[in-house]
Amino acid sequence: MGRTVPTIGLRPYLPADAAIVAAxxxxxxxxxTGDDYSEEQQQAWIAAADDEAAFGARLGQQLTLVATLQSSPVGFASLKGADHIEMLYVHPGAAGxxxxTALCDALEKLAAARGAAKLTVDASDTAHGFFRKRGYVDQQRSTISAGDEWLTNTRMQKTLAEAPPKGPIQ
Structure with a gap:
């Protein structure tokens, strides 16, 4: 008998989610990210969630979705403005x-619904291959400061499907 794959649920981020999404x-x-970043770089990156309230407030100011498996949060993603994926993180136990994919599919649809023709992301070296497989194209390599460390990422862009014309068909 085959195993059933749990269904991934998506829901809006709530202020009460701050602690779990920070975790x-x-x-x-x-x-x-250990294959792509040193332990010092990881710790500097992680420091962004040291203040859970500020981390949660940041997510609350964006369109943020929480992914669940069997009602438990296992990932989240946020859309900044209409056209930039700000964050996309999945718990290692739910990776693969x-x-x-479910989070990114949803953000792409929401961005298109908001009128975005293109979607950008500053992909970590770890996430680069994931976004490339989804049709994102490298735009620019960047180095950003996190505490005393420097982290590399790549600005990537995807052209979203054109929206159907509005109004009556002629």
Whole structure:
């Protein structure tokens, strides 16, 4: 008898989610980025969630979705403005189960619905391949400061499907 794959649920971020999404952020960086970033770089990156209230407030100012498996939060993603993926993080225990794909699919649809023709992301070296497979194209390599460390990422861009013309068909 085959195993059933749990369904990934998506819901809006709520202020009460701040602690759990901060924990997902930390565990994702610690558990998934070690091949691309040093321990010092990871710790500097993680420091962005040291103040859970500020981290939660930042997510609350963006369109943020929380992904769940069996009602438990396992990932989150945020859209800044109409056309920039600000964050996309998945708990290592849920990696490879389609969580990032579900979150990214939803953000792409929401961005298109908001009128965005293109979507950008500053992809970590770890996430670069994921976004490339989704049709994102490298635009610019960047180095950003995090505490006393420097982290590299790549600005990537994807052209979204053109929206159907509005109004009556002629």
């Amino acid at each position: 997902i952020f930390v565990e994702s960086i610690e558990g998934l 189960q389609g969580v990032a």
